[in-house]
Amino acid sequence: xxxxxxxxxxxxxxxxxxxxxxxxxxxxxxxxxxxxxxxxxxxxxxxxxxxxxxxxxxxxxxxxxxxxxxxxxxxxxxxxxxxxxxxxxxxxxxxxxxxxxxxxxxxxxxxxxxxxxxxxxxxxxxxxxxxxxxxxxxxxxxxxxxxxxxxxxxxxxxxxxxxxxxxxxxxxxxxxxxxxxxxxxxxxxxxxxxxxxxxxxxxxxxxxxxxxxxxxxxxxxxxxxxxxxxxxxxxxxxxxxxxxxxxxxxxxxxxxxxxxxxxxxxxxxxxxxxxxxxxxxxxxxxxxxxxxxxxxxxxxxxxxxxxxxxxxxxxxxxxxxxxxxxxxxxxxxxxxxxxxxxxxxxxxxxxxxxxxxx
Numbered sequence: 401x402x403x404x405x406x407x408x409x410x411x412x413x414x415x416x417x418x419x420x421x422x423x424x425x426x427x428x429x430x431x432x433x434x435x436x437x438x439x440x441x442x443x444x445x446x447x448x449x450x451x452x453x454x455x456x457x458x459x460x461x462x463x464x465x466x467x468x469x470x471x472x473x474x475x476x477x478x479x480x481x482x483x484x485x486x487x488x489x490x491x492x493x494x495x496x497x498x499x500x501x502x503x504x505x506x507x508x509x510x511x512x513x514x515x516x517x518x519x520x521x522x523x524x525x526x527x528x529x530x531x532x533x534x535x536x537x538x539x540x541x542x543x544x545x546x547x548x549x550x551x552x553x554x555x556x557x558x559x560x561x562x563x564x565x566x567x568x569x570x571x572x573x574x575x576x577x578x579x580x581x582x583x584x585x586x587x588x589x590x591x592x593x594x595x596x597x598x599x600x601x602x603x604x605x606x607x608x609x610x611x612x613x614x615x616x617x618x619x620x621x622x623x624x625x626x627x628x629x630x631x632x633x634x635x636x637x638x639x640x641x642x643x644x645x646x647x648x649x650x651x652x653x654x655x656x657x658x659x660x661x662x663x664x665x666x667x668x669x670x671x672x673x674x675x676x677x678x679x680x681x682x683x684x685x686x687x688x689x690x691x692x693x694x695x696x697x698x699x700x701x702x703x704x705x706x707x708x709x710x711x712x713x714x715x716x717x718x719x720x721x722x723x724x725x726x727x728x729x730x731x732x733x734x735x736x737x738x739x740x741x742x743x744x745x746x747x748x749x750x751x752x753x754x755x756x757x758x
Contacts, residue, residue: 403524406518407437410472413511418468421504426465433469440476449476453488460492464499465661471511478519498607517565635666642673643691649706651689658695665749668727669693669702675720676704676745684708684743702747710743 436452443449456473460466470489477485493508497692501710591611598604618688636655643653661669673691686708696703721737725747728735 402522405443406522407441407472410511410515411437411469411516413514414469414472417504417507417511418465420467421500429459429465429469432459433466434473437472437476440473440643446482449480450482450485453477453485457488457492460520464492464496467500467508468498469506469559471515474512474518475515478516494638504758511737514612524536544565564671580621584614584621588614588618601638633663635661635669636668638666639673639691639693642670646677646689649687649689652693654690654692654694656692656694657700661700663730665700668749672702672724672727672745672747673704675724679708679720680743683710688743698751700749700751702749703744705742705744707742710739 411434414433419553433456436456438653438734439710440449440452453473456466456469460470470493477489490512491507537573543626586673588611595604595607598607635657635688639653639655643651678690680689684705684706689704689706692703692705694703725749727736728749729745731749736746738746740745
């Protein structure tokens with residue numbers, strides 16, 4: 401837009417010079433100059449611009465009235481790749497220097513200098529806008545990167561907090577089991593020994609009541625410890641452990657579960673992955689395994705794929721696959737096997753069934 405405005409201003413000045421100094425007031429030179437200038441603005445090809453310049457210079461030698469439009473044509477060659485090419489435009493002006501008055505020649509030269517100023521101003525504004533846009537894009541990209549990093553840090557922090565919480569639950573469950581549980585077990589044994597030695601029936605009855613109470617307390621503690629242990633299972637950590645311990649061949653894990661699945665489903669996934677990796681070791685010559693565990697809005701998806709062939713197809717593999725299928729069917733999930741290009745186990749379990757199973 402700035403180029404068009406610059407050319408309109410320069411063209412108006414050229415016309416102001418052209419009209420008083422041309423008695424015949426030919427419209428053809430104006431139209432030709434407009435066409436040449438417009439084509440040079442439209443086409444960025446260097447050879448085309450040089451050809452258009454040659455045509456204009458030839459017309460200026462044949463028809464001197466064209467020298468009044470030298471500033472307009474010079475505008476396109478101020479910052480041209482071939483430096484000083486614009487100086488050729490001054491040749492027709494110099495050839496007709498004596499035929500025109502000093503004032504006209506001076507105005508043409510001043511118009512050319514004005515075209516220089518406009519061109520450099522437009523180029524400067526264009527470069528400044530480009531740098532501004534680049535700076536804005538870099539700033540936006542940096543902002544997005546910072547948001548991503550901040551999100552990753554928050555997710556990592558949440559994961560570490562979750563792991564710390566689960567470890568603390570494990571510690572509490574272990575302490576209860578090792579300390580309180582052992583004390584209660586010892587008390588129950590001691591009361592049992594006392595029941596065997598005491599002859600007074602009233603004392604025996606009281607000991608039996610105490611023994612019953614301690615037994616209920618022991619059962620309650622066992623249930624609490626069991627629940628704490630189940631709640632402390634971190635699915636991602638358990639699967640990472642299985643992957644890290646798998647040394648048969650290269651294995652890649654893609655874990656994309658954000659929620660905390662039900663404990664029964666966690667046990668199902670862990671057992672299925674263990675069985676599948678065991679089958680690969682026993683019955684496959686695979687060199688690469690892909691393990692994908694992904695969460696969708698309505699279901700969980702587990703894919704275990706290897707690139708090997710079954711080289712030891714014995715009954716145990718069938719039993720292992722049947723166990724996997726039974727576990728999946730318990731959640732009313734889908735279990736599929738694909739043997740083309742390797743061996744692929746595809747499992748999907750609806751979320752509502754996973755919650756209802758509990």
